[in-house]
């Protein structure tokens with residue numbers, strides 16, 4: 001199944017980043033799905049992880065990660081830890097000197113992701129139980145920010161917490177479908193915005209979310 005995805009990304013030229021492909025091969029997705037879904041771990045669709053939440057489909061995780069243009073040593077904020085899989089892929093690409101801070105609003109998922117990350121023996125991820133819809137001031141600014149739940153708009157706090165030349169990726173728009181936005185914060189503070197296409201995510205909750 002893993003091979004099937006690799007072939008698909010090659011054929012379509014969707015994923016070209018070689019280091020990202022290596023990270024995908026290295027991080028065992030089976031560690032991040034529910035026991036009964038292990039045989040489906042490499043299907044290209046989202047899977048339930050409980051509490052009405054999902055682990056995103058592999059192609060979506062890869063497209064978002066590629067768009068982040070991660071570099072070794074980057075400090076990254078993720079809003080929406082879920083299973084911890086997206087954070088694990090990021091952690092591979094930023095190496096030991098980098099750090100992922102990831103926030104999750106559902107207590108039980110904080111526990112699930114903590115167990116998953118431990119099983120995967122990853123050390124550079126810190127999971128924080130918090131409404132991340134205004135970001136995480138404590139460790140700001142970040143080189144990269146990724147939101148993995150549907151936002152009504154990009155919260156101002158996230159843009160403030162992004163470093164100069166930093167990149168932010170977030171699905172923005174109504175709950176039936178969102179546009180994946182990539183923002184690059186220029187040195188003069190202006191934002192360069194591009195669209196990566198349309199996706200469907202679970203809703204962002206909390207202060208700047210839908211619920």
Ligand code: SAH
Nearest residue numbers: 055080082083085086104105132148205206
């Ligand atoms: N990145 C995850 C998938 C995320 S699904 C993975 O790799 O598995 C979206 C997650 O965002 C859910 O777990 C949901 O509980 C969480 N979430 C929703 N609103 C949030 C908020 N305001 N702050 C932090 N986490 C939030």
